[in-house]
């Protein structure tokens with residue numbers, strides 16, 4: 001086992017970001033629920049503990065508390081936000097409701113450069129998010145930084161190696177936040193930076209084996225990064241106990257099914273079932289033009305087809321999903337506080353409930369770029385790992401209006417040309433997403449001496465870091481010209497190409 005830092009989760013939306021910052025420093029970290037028994041905590045043999053933030057208030061009776069024994073393990077403890085207030089209160093300090101709540105950016109003035117602020121400037125911009133404040137610190141502690149509203153923005157008890165930060169060093173807006181965390185890891189805990197993604201693979205393989213035992217697992221493979229990496233990792237752990245199911249819904253990109261099969265042949269030598277269901281999906285979508293109705297039909301039909309395939313397999317116990325941290329469902333739901341439920345989202349909506357399967361989600365602590373790194377450690381090819389996201393309803397929401405085979409063909413051919421040219425021009429990897437949209441609008445053109453009356457293709461290419469906001473990409477004229485010429489010349493059924501110059505918001509990335 002690598003050296004371990006435990007992060008006790010009190011329900012903050014940033015708990016996993018703390019773990020990520022620790023991993024970035026090449027130190028192994030595990031996030032565990034705040035109320036994990038002391039005996040379990042000891043089994044990890046941690047060399048340091050971080051108490052996360054959280055939505056609760058230590059002033060409320062019954063607010064979440066860890067076992068007090070964590071302060072007697074003889075290892076360093078770092079409390080962040082709620083974690084700081086909790087540590088201070090449990091060790092004899094005083095927390096009160098502040099009249100001056102601190103949310104957002106603030107200025108931190110460092111009074112004493114103890115271990116946490118070693119080699120850092122005297123003033124830092126930090127990010128706060130708290131209503132309560134520390135008004136008295138426990139015996140043995142001293143204040144090492146203050147803000148305008150608090151004299152105890154950072155405290156320490158250097159003998160016992162207890163540290164507390166009222167702000168969030170883990171978020172990007174906190175200046176030198178990663179350095180503060182590194183100081184805790186290396187100067188306080190004495191970590192060795194002995195962990196990397198290869199180790200994640202080994203630990204995850206062990207965890208999957210112990211969770212699954214001799215049971216059978218199914219995984220809905222989409223061909224995207226997340227499900228491919230999950231499939232590869234789970235296959236490494238349990239081999240033949242995993243069956244992947246790929247549903248061809250007829251709404252995939254050109255040659256997508258063949259590419260998924262090739263990925264399996266070359267890199268994941270496990271069981272793959274391919275379900276050809278395109279005609280069923282298209283039959284149900286006939287005449288449907290409303291985007292949300294399309295989504296519902298596609299989602300429901302997917303579950304039906306998937307369920308049928310699973311029934312053919314006999315006894316199945318687990319459903320594996322490539323859920324990542326940003327998709328993740330719940331933070332720890334504390335005391336029914338709705339603020340603790342951050343986001344509810346499942347890759348395969350509704351499946352687990354309907355099928356009464358246990359969930360296996362080995363990527364749920366990771367962020368997208370970490371999943372890509374993990375995929376590299378597993379030997380998956382770059383063209384799979386760096387693929388643009390593709391929506392679950394596929395081309396169903398990129399053929400505007402009524403969907404039929406011919407429209408899908410035009411869209412697939414045009415899209416393949418656009419992507420090929422973006423890759424040749426080395427633009428593909430600079431973009432969050434790029435694709436074509438089929439517009440059910442016909443316009444007049446002239447080819448040779450012939451008049452044409454065909455459909456319009458819109459090109460969409462956006463830059464973004466998380467799809468919450470996006471900007472249209474300033475692609476070079478020469479590239480746009482080439483793509484437009486090729487589509488109009490090579491794709492029968494399209495005689496006009498337009499470029500979408502809308503940002504998100506107010507537009508969305510997809511057209512439907």
Ligand code: XMP
Pocket residue numbers: 295389390391392393433467504507508509510511
């Ligand atoms: P929008 O269009 O909302 O898209 O700006 C943001 C991101 O989400 C993807 N997207 C979907 N993904 N099912 C999915 O799995 C959907 O119904 C869906 N709609 C949009 C979109 O491709 C973009 O990355």
